Structures are given as C-alpha cells and as structure tokens.
Amino acid sequence: MTQQTVLVADDEKRIVNLLRAYLEEAGYRVVTAADGRQALFAARHEKPDCVVLDLMMPEINGWEFTRRFRQESDAPIIMVTARIEDTDKILGLELGADDYVTKPFSPREVVARVRAVLRRARQEPVAAEVLRSDDLVLDRGAHLVTLASQPVGLTPTEFDLLAVLMSRPGRAMSRLELLEATQGHAYEGYERTVDVHVKNLRRKIEPDPKNPRYIETVFGVGYKFADR
Numbered sequence: 001m002t003q004q005t006v007l008v009a010d011d012e013k014r015i016v017n018l019l020r021a022y023l024e025e026a027g028y029r030v031v032t033a034a035d036g037r038q039a040l041f042a043a044r045h046e047k048p049d050c051v052v053l054d055l056m057m058p059e060i061n062g063w064e065f066t067r068r069f070r071q072e073s074d075a076p077i078i079m080v081t082a083r084i085e086d087t088d089k090i091l092g093l094e095l096g097a098d099d100y101v102t103k104p105f106s107p108r109e110v111v112a113r114v115r116a117v118l119r120r121a122r123q124e125p126v127a128a129e130v131l132r133s134d135d136l137v138l139d140r141g142a143h144l145v146t147l148a149s150q151p152v153g154l155t156p157t158e159f160d161l162l163a164v165l166m167s168r169p170g171r172a173m174s175r176l177e178l179l180e181a182t183q184g185h186a187y188e189g190y191e192r193t194v195d196v197h198v199k200n201l202r203r204k205i206e207p208d209p210k211n212p213r214y215i216e217t218v219f220g221v222g223y224k225f226a227d228r
Contacts, residue, residue, distance in 0.1 A: 003027065003028065003029045004028055004029065004049040004050070004118060005028070005029045005030070005031060005046055005047070005048045005049050005050075006023050006028045006029070006030050006031075006048060006049065006050045006051070006052060006114055007030075007031050007032070007033065007039065007042055007043055007046060007048035007050070007051045007052070007053075008020060008023070008030060008031070008032050008033070008052045009032070009033040009034075009035075009036070009038070009039035009042075009051065009052070009053050009054060009057060009062075009065070010034070010052075010053075010054035010057065010080065011034050011035055011054065011056075011057050011058055012054070013034070015054075015080075016032050016034070018107050019052060019107055019110060020032060021107075022107040022108065022110070022111050023110075023111060023114065026111050026114075026115070028114070031046045031048065034057075035057050035058045035059040035060065036057045036058070036059045036060025036061055036062065036064060036065045037059040037060050038059075039051075039053070039057070039060070039065055040060065040065060040068060040069070043069055043072075043073065044072070047073075047075075048075055049075055049076075049118060049121070050075060050076050050077075050078065050114050050117060050118055050121075051069065051075060051076070051077045051078070052078045052080060052110060052114065053065060053066070053077055053078065053079055053080060053097075054079075054080045054081070055079055055080070055081040055092065056081070056082065062079060062081075062092065063091055063092060063095055066079075066092060066095040066096055066097055067095050067096075069096075070095065070096035070155075074153055074154065074155055074156070075121070076098040076099070076117035076118065076120075076121055076155065076156050076157070077096065077097040077098055077099075077155075078097070078098065078099045078100065078101060078110070078113050078114065078117065079092045079097045079099070079100040079101070080100070080101050080102075080103060080105070080110070081100060081101075081102060081103065082102070082103040089193075090192070090193075090196050093193055093196040093197065093200075094196050094199065094200060096155055096200070098117050098155050098156060098157040099113050099116075099117060099157070101113060117156055117157075120156045120157070120159075120160050120182070121143075121156040129141045131163065131166040131167060133166060133169070133214060133225070133226070134213075135147060135148045135149070136166075136205060136214060138159075138162060138163055138166055140163060143159065145159065145162065145205070147205055152204050152205060153204070154201070154204065155200075157182060157197055158197055158200060158201050158204070160181075160182040161178060161182050161194070161197050161198070161201060162201055162205070162215075164178060164181045164182060165178075165215060165223065165224065165225035166225050168224075168225065169224075169225045169226065169227040170224060170225070170226075170227030171224055171225075172218040172221045172222060172223070172224045173221075173222050173223060173224060174221055174222040175192075175194040175195070175222045175223075177222065178194050178222060178223065179193070179194055194222070194223075198215055198223055201215060202214075202215055213226060214226055
C-alpha cells in the first residue's frame, strides 16, 4: 500500500515535532507548516491524504485555510484548537472540516483520529454498492456521489453520513446513531456536529436546502432519508 501523507500545520514547534514523531511511527509520511500560508503551499504541492490543522495560525488562520483548501480538495481535515467555544468548532465543520481535537490532547488520540478519517475515506464497498433516489446516486465502490449525472464533492464524513441515511430510507435515526455509524463508537464528539454535516450535505444535494426533499428532519429524534 502506498504510504499516505499527513500535513501537520501548527505554529507551535513542539506540537509539530510531537505529532510528526507519532504519525511517522504509525507509518505515515509527514509534511509540516508553521503558518496558514505555508500550509496552503504545502497542501497544493504535496497533495496530502489528511490535514491536521491548528485553527489559530498566523498569516492565514485555520478557518480561512479550510475554506480555500475545500475549493481544491476533499481530503479529510482534523482541526486542532485550544478554543472551546462551540461556535469555533461549528464554523470549522461548516467550512468542511471532518473532525476536531481540543488542546491539550494525547498525540495517540490524534493518530487514532487520522487513522479513522483515512479509513473512512478509503472504505471498501459493503452491502449495496450503488444507492439511488431520483437523480441522486451514491456509488460506494467509486466513492462518488452524482446529482443529475454531475459529480458532487463531499468530504469523507459527508459521504458516510449520506450513505448511512440512503441505505435506510424512511428510518428515523438519532444524532447519536448517526455519529456512531459514521465516526465509530469511540468518537468523543458531540451530537450537534451531525447538524452541521447535514446542513452542508443539504447545501450540496438539495434543490432547496430550506425545504429538503432528500434528508428530512425528524423533530425530537434526528434525521431520515426520504422513502420514495
């Protein structure tokens, strides 16, 4: 298997060196950046399979990096932040990040998160390989979603969330169920992240995100995929 590349972007040299050591020990190739501008340059030239990103970087902060990077790549992004406000995390997720870790953190936890998002991004097809609903098609084998025959760029988390919902049409699923199905039982995130990912999905696949035809809200429960 080709060695996967992880970009670690943080202005704290100690953190960069620590994460590099643990990620290299886990078998990853690691490239680093000390600020957001360097991170964008590295991302464009190294084409990383995953980005571990500090939000509070100089030059270009993590939010702006995520916004620009998402215009060019669907590679998973894990945010690292010392800030604990929910709004910071939600903004990062809305811009296209897949996961977050709050400082102080265990480097082993970061390696586990990297391994998890990369595993989801390269997930082997299971069960029904192609799921369809009207002109929305999800192909697990090709890891591709098309709408009216046009490809839709989804992050690995968005793809997994849509696959789970489409594979259970008409079934209401709680936010916790969706978290566990897409992130794994060990994921320590909070359920509101599902709302952000659903919002992003609707923006990409719904003709009118405010009146969704595919992903319906089940008040007091969570979400379901329309049974057509």
